[in-house]
Structure formats: C-alpha cells, structure tokens
Amino acid sequence: MAELPPYFNIDPDQALAELGQAGSTAAFEEIASACGRGRDDLAARGMNEAGAKQLRLFSTWEITKYLIPVAAAHFRRVLKSNPDLPQGKSETEGGAKWFTHEEVLRLRSHFSDEGSKSKEYRPYRPKGQPAKIVAVANFKGGVGKTSTAAHLAMSAALDGYRVLVVDLDSQGSMTSIFGGKVEDEWQTVFPLIARHYAEAAQAENHIRISRGEPPIAIDDTLAEALKISAPDLIQKTHWSNIDLIGAQLNLYWAEFQIPVWRMAARGWKLWDALTDRFEADGILDDYDIIFVDTPPALGYLTINGLAAANILLVPLGASFLEFDSTGRFFDMLSSTFRSIEDSENMAARALGRDSMGFEWDAVRAVITRYDGAQQAEMAALMQAYLGPTLSPHRQDFTALIGQAGESVNGIYEADYRDFNRETYARGRQTFDETYAAFKRLLIGAWRRDEKGLG
Numbered sequence: 001m002a003e004l005p006p007y008f009n010i011d012p013d014q015a016l017a018e019l020g021q022a023g024s025t026a027a028f029e030e031i032a033s034a035c036g037r038g039r040d041d042l043a044a045r046g047m048n049e050a051g052a053k054q055l056r057l058f059s060t061w062e063i064t065k066y067l068i069p070v071a072a073a074h075f076r077r078v079l080k081s082n083p084d085l086p087q088g089k090s091e092t093e094g095g096a097k098w099f100t101h102e103e104v105l106r107l108r109s110h111f112s113d114e115g116s117k118s119k120e121y122r123p124y125r126p127k128g129q130p131a132k133i134v135a136v137a138n139f140k141g142g143v144g145k146t147s148t149a150a151h152l153a154m155s156a157a158l159d160g161y162r163v164l165v166v167d168l169d170s171q172g173s174m175t176s177i178f179g180g181k182v183e184d185e186w187q188t189v190f191p192l193i194a195r196h197y198a199e200a201a202q203a204e205n206h207i208r209i210s211r212g213e214p215p216i217a218i219d220d221t222l223a224e225a226l227k228i229s230a231p232d233l234i235q236k237t238h239w240s241n242i243d244l245i246g247a248q249l250n251l252y253w254a255e256f257q258i259p260v261w262r263m264a265a266r267g268w269k270l271w272d273a274l275t276d277r278f279e280a281d282g283i284l285d286d287y288d289i290i291f292v293d294t295p296p297a298l299g300y301l302t303i304n305g306l307a308a309a310n311i312l313l314v315p316l317g318a319s320f321l322e323f324d325s326t327g328r329f330f331d332m333l334s335s336t337f338r339s340i341e342d343s344e345n346m347a348a349r350a351l352g353r354d355s356m357g358f359e360w361d362a363v364r365a366v367i368t369r370y371d372g373a374q375q376a377e378m379a380a381l382m383q384a385y386l387g388p389t390l391s392p393h394r395q396d397f398t399a400l401i402g403q404a405g406e407s408v409n410g411i412y413e414a415d416y417r418d419f420n421r422e423t424y425a426r427g428r429q430t431f432d433e434t435y436a437a438f439k440r441l442l443i444g445a446w447r448r449d450e451k452g453l454g
C-alpha cells in the first residue's frame with residue numbers, strides 16, 4: 001500500500017502529549033535569554049583574548065591576485081630589499097607568508113609611493129570632495145540589504161578606501177557583522193537626530209521669545225544630546241579602515257520620538273539630520289565612503305538615511321514577489337519625498353525663497369541572490385521594464401554567504417583554504433563584481449562633482 005501523506009492519522013492524544021506548555025509573555029523572555037546565551041557563545045568563538053573580533057590574515061597569493069596589482073615574484077623581491085616593510089608570517093618553514101590587514105594597507109602605501117605610476121595602487125578619490133554616502137534600502141525584508149552593504153564596505157576597505165558603516169536598523173545585523181558593542185540608543189545615531197532637533201528648536205525659540213510666545217521645551221534628553229557629536233558615537237572595528245556607528249533594539253524608539261518632535265517644532269527639517277550632523281562634525285572629510293544600512297521599512301530612520309545618501313542601492317531578488325514589492329517601495333519613496341518637497345516649497349514660496357528638491361547622484365536596483373538556471377527569464381523581464389535603473393550586474397546566489405563560520409561574515413572574511421578553490425573564486429567574483437558596479441557609480445559621481453557638472 002502506498003504510504004499516506006504525513007498529515008493523515010495524527011493521534012490527538014499523542015499530539016496533546018507533544019504539545020508542551022502554553023506560550024506566554026514570560027516564555028518569550030526565556031526564549032530571548034536562551035537565544036542571547038547561544039549568540040554570545042557563538043560570537044565568542046571568533047574573538048581574541050580581549051573579547052574583540054579579529055580579522056583573518058591575507059596571503060601573498062591573495063594580496064597579489066586581488067589587492068595590490070603586482071606580480072607575486074616582484075612583491076617578494078620588494079619585501080626582500082626593504083626589510084622595514086612587513087615581512088609576513090608563515091605557518092610552516094618556507095610556507096606561504098600571511099599578513100594582517102594593517103600590514104596590507106602599509107604595503108599598499110609603499111607600492112603607491114614607490115611603484116609604477118601607471119598602476120592603480122590607490123583608488124580614485126578627488127581632492128577636496130566630501131565622502132559619498134551610500135544607502136542600501138528596500139522595505140521588503142531579507143532581500144540582501146545588509147549582505148550587500150557589508151560586502152561593499154569590506155570590498156571598499158580592501159580597495160584602500162576609508163569606510164564608515166552606519167547601522168540604522170534596530171535589528172543590529174550590520175553591527176554584529178562588524179563586532180560593534182552598543183549599550184543603548186545613546187551609542188547609535190539617535191543623539192545626532194536629537195541634537196539636530198534640539199538645535200532647530202533653539203533656533204525657533206529665538207523667534208518665539210521675541211514674539212512673546214512660549215518656547216519649545218529642551219528637556220534633559222535634548223540637553224544631553226546637544227553635547228554629543230558624531231565622533232563620540234564612532235567605534236573601531238576589526239577592520240582597520242572600517243569604523244562603525246552601531247544600532248541596537250532601542251534605536252527603534254526614534255520612530256516614536258521623531259514624530260513627537262516634529263509636532264513640537266513644525267519647521268524642523270528632520271530629513272536633514274544625518275546630512276547636517278555628518279557635515280558639521282567633519283565626518284565627510286574623515287572618510288571616503290559612508291555605507292548606511294536601513295531596516296526593512298520606510299520609517300523616519302530610513303527617510304533620514306535616504307535623504308543623506310548620494311547613491312541609493314535597492315537590492316531585490318529576481319522573483320515576482322520581490323519585483324512587485326520593490327515597485328511599491330519606489331511608489332512610497334516617490335510619495336514620501338514628494339510630500340516633503342511640496343510642503344517645503346509651499347513655505348519657500350511664501351517666504352520668497354528658492355524651492356528645493358531631493359537629488360541623488362545615482363539610484364540603482366540591484367539583483368541579489370541570483371540563480372541563473374532558474375531566474376534568467378524573470379531577470380530579463382525586470383531589465384526590460386527597469387532599463388538603466390536596474391544595474392546590469394547580477395549578484396549570484398552563493399553558498400559562501402552565511403555559512404563561512406560562526407563569526408565570519410561573508411566572503412571577504414572567510415579563509416579561502418576552508419573552501420573548494422573554485423567555489424571560493426566564483427563566490428568572490430560575484431561580490432567583486434557587485435563592488436565594481438558600485439565603484440563605477442561612485443567614481444562617475446565624484447568625477448561629475450570634480451568637473452563642476454553636478
């Protein structure tokens with residue numbers, strides 16, 4: 001007799017016996033605490049004695065293949081004749097030499113100073129131009145926002161750029177990837193937004209007081225925020241040229257607080273908070289690229305991140321549901337930013353001021369987790385409808401992501417010796433190409449500014 005499907009003949013008494021206790025609020029607490037312990041256990045496995053994350057080492061093979069454009073033999077000769085340069089360590093007598101990431105950066109600057117001028121030892125960064133801010137956003141969850149942002153940040157760091165990563169998602173995934181420690185909302189972007197509001201309220205109070213109106217209250221939270229600037233929130237990561245402003249659960253509070261502030265001070269341009277604070281605090285000179293990871297929602301934090309961005313990347317998978325939902329995301333973006341522009345411009349007209357409009361250097365949808373065998377048709381259709389808005393590069397699905405080990409996040413942190421070489425090379429290539437497609441936008445945008453064509 002053919003076997004019955006698994007949902008037939010379930011015995012009610014046995015089901016009851018298996019059911020266990022009822023769920024409750026207290027049970028949630030227990031589950032959360034169990035997850036927390038497991039997480040700490042896993043996270044600790046990739047840490048050094050001081051409890052910090054540690055980046056793996058880089059071999060001569062990897063450095064000369066991927067990072068510094070010199071032949072391996074020449075690389076070895078240069079090290080030999082410059083004993084002051086990092087010499088690397090080998091695990092076995094005469095074995096391959098391995099270098100820390102700091103050492104790779106030192107070697108890069110040596111080659112850049114001494115090496116052939118025709119090669120690109122340092123990536124393009126026009127003098128005097130501010131850092132570019134890149135937001136990765138889509139209100140659909142799980143489309144690859146964090147993975148894309150994290151890999152781009154690591155690629156850019158390997159390429160020699162100075163990178164700041166800003167986590168606007170209270171899930172804090174990006175923060176975990178970069179080993180950030182965030183106690184509460186005071187170590188997130190929250191105080192920058194609070195300070196921006198407090199300064200707007202103070203400016204408005206000058207007018208109110210001169211008109212004999214009651215001023216907007218500056219409470220303790222705001223008074224505290226007025227003392228905080230972006231460098232106070234920036235933490236180092238295990239990547240020597242990637243810094244982080246982290247996030248954790250409490251950051252979600254901003255979604256409730258911001259509308260309350262907006263009601264109190266109608267003139268507060270909340271969408272300018274990050275842009276203005278980064279500029280005022282010198283962040284745009286301290287870094288080359290700032291990557292902003294956003295939550296799967298179009299809330300106030302996301303709006304702030306998007307308004308601050310020069311380049312907007314919208315990851316999506318090549319499936320009907322993700323295409324459909326991404327279309328609606330663009331619809332929401334359009335109505336959200338349109339309504340801000342309309343109300344600002346109404347006020348501007350009344351005061352005889354210039355009108356405003358949001359502008360981005362580039363907006364690109366990016367196909368992520370692409371499976372060429374199954375999704376070619378869907379991707380071609382999306383390409384046909386989205387045209388140049390869809391990046392021609394498709395980021396392949398790769399088993400290397402999320403499976404490289406407890407504390408290792410993605411391809412650039414993985415040791416290639418843990419994988420089949422071919423799997424590694426293919427996985428790495430798709431993310432190198434994701435970065436190359438992004439870097440084209442970055443360089444094009446900087447060039448446009450440099451030539452004054454913006």
Ligand SMILES: Nc1ncnc2c1ncn2[C@@H]1O[C@H](COP(=O)(O)OP(=O)(O)OP(=O)(O)O)[C@@H](O)[C@H]1O
Nearest residue numbers: 141142143144145146147296369396397398401402
């Ligand atoms: N190119 C890829 N190949 C294989 N798996 C991938 C790839 N990109 C992302 N993933 C996996 O897809 C899942 C979702 O990715 P990710 O967390 O980056 O999405 P997200 O958009 O940031 O999610 P959220 O909306 O929750 O913030 C993760 O398990 C990640 O490891």
Ligand SMILES: [Mg+2]
Nearest residue numbers: 145146169173
């Ligand atoms: Mg995410």
